[in-house]
Amino acid sequence: MRTGQQYMDSLKDNRCIYIDGERVQDVTKHPAFTGIIQTVAKLYDISADETNKMTYTTEDGTIANKIYMIPRSREDLKERREAIRKWSEATCGFVGRSPDHVAAFLASFAGAAHVFERGGERFKDNIIHFYKQVRDNDLYVSYVIIPPQVDRSKAAHELDEKYVAMAVYEEREDGIIIRGSQMLGTGSAVSDYLFCSVISPLRPGDEDYAISFAVPMDAPGLKLYARPSYAQNKPSTFDYPLSTQFDESDSFVVFDDVFIPWEQVFIYKNIDIVRAQFHETPAHALGNNQAQIRFTTKLKFMIGVARKIAEINGTDKFPQVQEKLGELASIASCVEGMMLASEYECLHDENGVVRPNPRYLYGIVGMQDTIYSSVIKVLRELAGGGVLQGPSSYKELIHPDTAADIQKYIRGGNADSTQKIQLFKLAWDIIGSEFGGRHQQYEMFYNGAPFVVKGYAYRNYGYQEAVGLVDRFLHSYELPQPTYTP
Numbered sequence: 001m002r003t004g005q006q007y008m009d010s011l012k013d014n015r016c017i018y019i020d021g022e023r024v025q026d027v028t029k030h031p032a033f034t035g036i037i038q039t040v041a042k043l044y045d046i047s048a049d050e051t052n053k054m055t056y057t058t059e060d061g062t063i064a065n066k067i068y069m070i071p072r073s074r075e076d077l078k079e080r081r082e083a084i085r086k087w088s089e090a091t092c093g094f095v096g097r098s099p100d101h102v103a104a105f106l107a108s109f110a111g112a113a114h115v116f117e118r119g120g121e122r123f124k125d126n127i128i129h130f131y132k133q134v135r136d137n138d139l140y141v142s143y144v145i146i147p148p149q150v151d152r153s154k155a156a157h158e159l160d161e162k163y164v165a166m167a168v169y170e171e172r173e174d175g176i177i178i179r180g181s182q183m184l185g186t187g188s189a190v191s192d193y194l195f196c197s198v199i200s201p202l203r204p205g206d207e208d209y210a211i212s213f214a215v216p217m218d219a220p221g222l223k224l225y226a227r228p229s230y231a232q233n234k235p236s237t238f239d240y241p242l243s244t245q246f247d248e249s250d251s252f253v254v255f256d257d258v259f260i261p262w263e264q265v266f267i268y269k270n271i272d273i274v275r276a277q278f279h280e281t282p283a284h285a286l287g288n289n290q291a292q293i294r295f296t297t298k299l300k301f302m303i304g305v306a307r308k309i310a311e312i313n314g315t316d317k318f319p320q321v322q323e324k325l326g327e328l329a330s331i332a333s334c335v336e337g338m339m340l341a342s343e344y345e346c347l348h349d350e351n352g353v354v355r356p357n358p359r360y361l362y363g364i365v366g367m368q369d370t371i372y373s374s375v376i377k378v379l380r381e382l383a384g385g386g387v388l389q390g391p392s393s394y395k396e397l398i399h400p401d402t403a404a405d406i407q408k409y410i411r412g413g414n415a416d417s418t419q420k421i422q423l424f425k426l427a428w429d430i431i432g433s434e435f436g437g438r439h440q441q442y443e444m445f446y447n448g449a450p451f452v453v454k455g456y457a458y459r460n461y462g463y464q465e466a467v468g469l470v471d472r473f474l475h476s477y478e479l480p481q482p483t484y485t486p
């Protein structure tokens, strides 16, 4: 199993990342990325530690990380959940695109490789080979599957320039040349490979954009434009505990004539298969299942913060506050319950792969934007101005001129100033820092815009059962017959 050190060593390559107007020379040493790299390294150390039971025997008899498991029974789903939960607890649920996210997509592709075969047998071989390569080397794959936000009313080929969105520029005997751009590579700056495709609906005429392939992060011509770092220039982890450790970064990706050998191409100019890879395989369901296991941990963590805030301020004795805490408890248990229900009521497909039940899975997906905002609102309400009365940094807590004031005045009924400031700085990193704001945007959009995710809930609920109930009831009584003689 890969260790954290092996992961960090693998990042010392020629990857091209721009941030703050400069090219990053060594991503493992740049302050924008060192925090998240340390965190991902810790994840690899957790899975490499046998006592954490994060490995399984693959279909080829090798030992691999459970994040790459192709689940074939409910028990497999449970084991996979336990592994994902373990990782999510190490990040308090605040790293959305840890290596287990895209691993779920790749395992699903391999479990339904016939979908790729529709474009030719070699594409099936390519996806299986790539899956085994990343599984057996425990690699970190991130993805970009959304065209750049330019004019959403137009199809990719209708934009004023052909190569704004990622497209095939040239076909060669040994591979293809990709030109254009794609959004939004969360974690890409610190991953090993980038999976590239399109999940947004493509229209006839978009064939050059209908592709699916993988590219190593140091491929010549692959450029990452990272957004500002929330980890950099912070006084300490004590002041910004989440920003400094879990800022996984998001990058806009430019393909400046990137060569992709045929072996790493999975779909070539085929609109139907590009759509099918996500929805005819279990990929979308298992990817979202990973996301909900992580989300469950995140909500638990946030509710823990809320409860501790109420305790430290002595407000937990008020019935109105207990009601708010109860509201959070209801929300968190609904999400956890639906995640478990989707596992318990899992469906077996014709390839012998199981997927979480879409009714419960997409039930939460469709609500996620509102769920997260409601939890943030309650946290804000409970924290009050406490998140802003703390000192500018830990330095006032330890400086001889200021420590006495801080210790005397900024504290809880039963907690000293260090405990109070530590907790409230953590709360601010969830609700108010740039990192916190990005997380609201993340939970709202990571799976598509709110109207898109509600569409998943609409399509996957299975209305026939609900409508059947109503029809049966409507048939149980009739229009009264006239009781008079005309």
Ligand SMILES: Cc1cc2nc3c(=O)[nH]c(=O)nc-3n(C[C@H](O)[C@H](O)[C@H](O)COP(=O)(O)OP(=O)(O)OC[C@H]3O[C@@H](n4cnc5c(N)ncnc54)[C@H](O)[C@@H]3O)c2cc1C
Binding pocket: 097, 143, 144, 145, 146, 148, 149, 152, 183, 184, 185, 186, 187, 250, 438, 441, 442, 445, 446, 447, 448, 449, 450, 451
């Ligand atoms: C923090 C963060 C991390 C992300 N990480 C990744 C990642 O790792 N990989 C990846 O591939 N993507 C990632 N994404 C991108 C994400 O998948 C997209 O944000 C999402 O698909 C929505 O696309 P968009 O942002 O361009 O919004 P748009 O599609 O432009 O939608 C914005 C709004 O415009 C309106 N709108 C747009 N189109 C329509 C329409 N057809 N009909 C009606 N209204 C419409 C809606 O009000 C919608 O909410 C990430 C996004 C965020 C915010």
